[in-house]
Amino acid sequence: MGTKERRAREKEQLRQQILSAARELFVNEGYENVSMRKIANKIEYSPTTIYLHFKDKADLLDSVCQETLLSLLNTLEQLKRDTSNPVETLRKSGRVYVAFGLKYPQDYKLTFVIRPQFQKGLGLQEGSIGEKVFNYLRAMVSECIQQKIFRQMDVETTGQVLWSAVHGVTMLLIDFPDFPWTEKDTLINTVIDTTIEGLKA
Amino acid sequence: MGTKERRAREKEQLRQQILSAARELFVNEGYENVSMRKIANKIEYSPTTIYLHFKDKADLLDSVCQETLLSLLNTLEQLKRDTSNPVETLRKSGRVYVAFGLKYPQDYKLTFVIRPQFQKGLGLQEGSIGEKVFNYLRAMVSECIQQKIFRQMDVETTGQVLWSAVHGVTMLLIDFPDFPWTEKDTLINTVIDTTIEGLKA
DNA sequence: CATTTAACTTTACACTGTTAAGTATACCAC
DNA sequence: GTGGTATACTTAACAGTGTAAAGTTAAATG
Missing domain, CATH: 1.10.357.10 (Tetracycline Repressor, domain 2)
Known part of the structure; x- marks a missing residue:
């Protein structure tokens, strides 16, 4: 059965990936100078994927x-x-x-x-x-x-x-x-x- | 002769106009949410005019x-x-x-x-x-x-x-x-x- | 195998700061 | 007054922004 759990785990993993990419970029370049596209690039996903995990x-x-x-x-x-x-x-x-x-x-x-x-x-x-x-x-x-x-x-x-x-x-x-x-x-x-x-x- | 002085005065006036428009917008909407176009609109000049008075x-x-x-x-x-x-x-x-x-x-x-x-x-x-x-x-x-x-x-x-x-x-x-x-x-x-x-x- | 569901991407919109090129107007020397 | 020049200002364009809507792919379920 555990597929649901695996999925949830994977989702959480991606969330964490986004978070640490965002933190690194925010810290190094400043919140205002970081675009969603930059974060997306860093984690090698499309920009809009981020919106599946964070409201904005x-x-x-x-x-x-x-x-x-x-x-x-x-x-x-x-x-x-x-x-x-x-x-x-x-x-x-x-x-x-x-x-x-x-x-x-x-x-x-x-x-x-x-x-x-x-x-x-x-x-x-x-x-x-x-x-x-x-x-x-x-x-x-x-x-x-x-x-x-x-x-x-x-x-x-x-x-x-x-x-x-x-x-x-x-x-x-x-x-x-x-x-x-x-x-x-x-x-x-x-x-x-x-x-x-x-x-x- | 005083045309030069008048010109300089007018220029200074516009500078002041830009400054107070910018202050009002910065204060009310936050620096990041104010665009050069918004400032320009407020003073009824084109956006690029601002660059004749301020570097950026x-x-x-x-x-x-x-x-x-x-x-x-x-x-x-x-x-x-x-x-x-x-x-x-x-x-x-x-x-x-x-x-x-x-x-x-x-x-x-x-x-x-x-x-x-x-x-x-x-x-x-x-x-x-x-x-x-x-x-x-x-x-x-x-x-x-x-x-x-x-x-x-x-x-x-x-x-x-x-x-x-x-x-x-x-x-x-x-x-x-x-x-x-x-x-x-x-x-x-x-x-x-x-x-x-x-x-x- | 068919269908539903979830994950992800493509496209698009209206906006950003700023540069370069263009235009019109007011000034000056003759 | 006329020609030329400098000043003031605008138009057009570029590369980038956040994010909504629609489209696509693949996996899980019945």
Whole structure:
């Protein structure tokens, strides 16, 4: 019987092929400079085949970004959390977050800048990977507040402040590579440490 | 004789016409969704006329962004600086910066995200408006450090940390309007105050 | 073997940024 | 005023875009 399963497997395989071709092209040439035809060429199918797996180009982008978020989540979760020192964990997580953004700058921008432009109304929906990432942050922040290391402030606000800081420095370093930045790691660490210091009780 | 001058004036006028048509379209429909033909239609000239005034679409974008930066600089400089309380001035400037970004979100993104993507290698060149904006920040930071309110840290790094913070929160609020942010002004103020607090001696 | 279904391709449409060539008009020296 | 030239602008064209509709092929089912 297993033909149906085989077919489904093959279909999934092609989907994955399209996805990784798209990611590679998006990352190397920029979303706007990648045409459906280019992707099709790379996987040696006709352009319209892509539409059998993805609604349109934006949907393709969205799927690529989901993968990116998952990868970010995994990277963060690999960091083993020392509950006795939540601030240090937070610090490390911040560094990992920025490092991720700088290691895959194009993927980062696709996910956090380009995608919101094309996919209106994504507000961190229930069960999404994006929500899981933010939950990770929430948990750490919560710990810092409960242990009274941080000011007794709203968990949400505190988390959002931290996100703003790491997102800001990541975006600037990506978008203005020629700006006369002070030493990159110094800047990143200072951003994270300053924000954490400012949040302390 | 003045015909030459009149001609030059007319030419400049058309240039301005193109610029404001382009800005309006870029802002309302997004850079990528605006074609040279659309701009041309709006000003009732043929598409190729635009090329008599701007090298290409990216150059047009660049000119639009220069205007935006100038507007930002003016907005910042209107704030009268109370040298006896540089921290309060810095706080206000931060709020003004974010408010500017949120008032003209598309212009902000064009300038700080889209343009760097198309104009590689803009590293805050000598005498540019971007440099003037950053100089404004430098001056305020310098004051805070000299008066020993801030930690004795590198002026550059300190300024870059502040820029990261305000840029981060601005970008997030623009790109994820549906995210469950805490009250917007609270978030903005908390970001600014937290960063400043973290920088204090 | 016949028929249905799924996978994939061909063709086509209306659009894109930009270049090259063409045209008309306003200016200048005589 | 007339001839020539420079300026402003347009027309036409090229190679490319995202994607819908229709057509084709091959495999799975009854």
